[in-house]
Amino acid sequence: MAAVGAVSRALAELHARLAVVDGGAVADYIPQLALADPAAFGLALVSMDGHRYSAGDALAPLTIQSVSKPFVYALALAELGLDAVTARVGAEPSGEGFNAISLEPGTGRPANPMINAGAIVTTSLIPADSPGERFARILACLSAFAGRQLDVDEAVYASESRTGDRNRALAYLMRGAGSLTGDVEQAVDDYFRQCAVRVTAADLAVMAATLAGGGVNPVTGEPVVPELTAERVLAVMATCGMYDAAGDWLLRVGLPAKGGVSGALIACSPARFGIAAYSPPLDPVGNPVRGVLALRELSERYALHLMHHPGAAPATVARDLHGESVALVTAQGPLEFTTTERLLSALADAVAPLPSAGGVVLDLDRVTRVDGASAAMVREELTALRRRGLTVAAVGEAGAAVLDDPDHVFGTRERALAWCEQQVAAAEPPAELHRPGDLAGQPGDPHW
Numbered sequence: 401m402a403a404v405g406a407v408s409r410a411l412a413e414l415h416a417r418l419a420v421v422d423g424g425a426v427a428d429y430i431p432q433l434a435l436a437d438p439a440a441f442g443l444a445l446v447s448m449d450g451h452r453y454s455a456g457d458a459l460a461p462l463t464i465q466s467v468s469k470p471f472v473y474a475l476a477l478a479e480l481g482l483d484a485v486t487a488r489v490g491a492e493p494s495g496e497g498f499n500a501i502s503l504e505p506g507t508g509r510p511a512n513p514m515i516n517a518g519a520i521v522t523t524s525l526i527p528a529d530s531p532g533e534r535f536a537r538i539l540a541c542l543s544a545f546a547g548r549q550l551d552v553d554e555a556v557y558a559s560e561s562r563t564g565d566r567n568r569a570l571a572y573l574m575r576g577a578g579s580l581t582g583d584v585e586q587a588v589d590d591y592f593r594q595c596a597v598r599v600t601a602a603d604l605a606v607m608a609a610t611l612a613g614g615g616v617n618p619v620t621g622e623p624v625v626p627e628l629t630a631e632r633v634l635a636v637m638a639t640c641g642m643y644d645a646a647g648d649w650l651l652r653v654g655l656p657a658k659g660g661v662s663g664a665l666i667a668c669s670p671a672r673f674g675i676a677a678y679s680p681p682l683d684p685v686g687n688p689v690r691g692v693l694a695l696r697e698l699s700e701r702y703a704l705h706l707m708h709h710p711g712a713a714p715a716t717v718a719r720d721l722h723g724e725s726v727a728l729v730t731a732q733g734p735l736e737f738t739t740t741e742r743l744l745s746a747l748a749d750a751v752a753p754l755p756s757a758g759g760v761v762l763d764l765d766r767v768t769r770v771d772g773a774s775a776a777m778v779r780e781e782l783t784a785l786r787r788r789g790l791t792v793a794a795v796g797e798a799g800a801a802v803l804d805d806p807d808h809v810f811g812t813r814e815r816a817l818a819w820c821e822q823q824v825a826a827a828e829p830p831a832e833l834h835r836p837g838d839l840a841g842q843p844g845d846p847h848w
């Protein structure tokens with residue numbers, strides 16, 4: 401309960417302090433956006449467990465604008481794959497404004513999907529049998545990210561459609577260059593609708609948390625996009641999400657983020673939470689003034705910078721010897737690269753002194769999680785040990801994930817040890833045939 405109160409208090413305190421910050425200007429190039437209340441200010445945060453926190457105007461409606469871009473990019477990646485998408489839209493920071501004509505010389509390929517040019521192409525890539533179907537799929541995807549059915553603010557859509565000459569011009573330029581194919585007016589129309597989808601800061605925090613959580617919506621539990629897709633979107637947000645402020649943002653805040661001209665801003669702390677801020681006044685780059693300050697502070701206070709050293713890996717590994725011929729290696733906690741490397745090095749030390757027909761028990765009963773690459777590393781090592789003639793047994797669910805032979809996986813360490821000792825005893829040659837010279841030269845072999 402204490403942690404719950406602490407997060408709410410931190411948001412409330414930040415909200416109170418930043419609500420008085422002046423500066424910035426409400427976007428007015430889309431006339432309808434100029435009607436926004438410059439004092440509106442909401443913060444929302446959603447944890448990986450789906451816990452929701454908010455302060456201020458977190459339920460005030462706003463249009464999603466550019467914050468839609470990473471989510472539609474996610475949809476394109478999930479549908480078409482990385483190669484097909486990057487063939488049409490790059491992944492390089494443009495170092496320019498969101499509406500810049502950032503097209504690769506020669507190909508006309510837009511620099512990245514977080515600027516308007518790249519977003520218009522990305523939207524046009526969403527597979528659909530009819531024009532109406534494309535936007536319906538985009539809206540369904542944004543709704544799945546938010547965990548509720550979203551709709552379009554028709555007034556904002558109409559307002560941008562009436563005045564969006566620059567985006568139309570960009571789209572025609574790209575068609576001229578060959579990077580945008582198909583119906584230009586339709587592509588721009590779908591893009592304007594996508595930007596006019598109505599959300600709240602609370603929705604945006606759920607959407608950000610879904611990207612931070614590997615593509616699974618932490619509130620509804622629905623898998624929205626594959627984990628690898630979410631990871632890739634976060635990478636592009638980290639380098640390109642804040643337009644020409646992206647480098648400074650990565651330096652100071654260090655979180656994948658995306659801002660929009662309505663005053664929306666999201667940031668994702670991978671495997672931790674998603675956060676959203678809503679405050680209409682924008683800085684000269686087009687990012688919301690209060691939102692940027694809020695995220696800067698939160699990142700610093702909770703040490704969220706992506707490059708922050710996470711501290712020692714949490715898994716612990718222990719080893720000991722049972723009798724003369726059986727080693728026991730035990731690991732606890734999550735197994736990922738660092739802890740798996742630690743486990744494999746303990747395993748190598750543990751088997752070094754064993755006789756050639758010895759045995760090893762790998763007790764992973766208290767391992768909480770094994771990623772695929774780690775399981776493969778351990779499996780490879782165990783296979784090599786078995787080829788060398790050692791008897792290998794594993795314990796627990798994680799044990800079953802790393803040992804190919806289910807007959808050698810046990811529910812308890814006692815049963816594994818008993819079985820292993822029995823196998824080793826049966827395999828051991830009679831005492832009179834022991835020839836100490838056989839294994840001479842094996843380093844650190846205490847048996848001989």
Ligand SMILES: NC(=O)CC[C@H](N)C(=O)O
Nearest residue numbers: 465466498516595660661
């Ligand atoms: N940065 C933004 O939010 C821009 C989105 C807006 N709909 C535009 O295309 O101009």
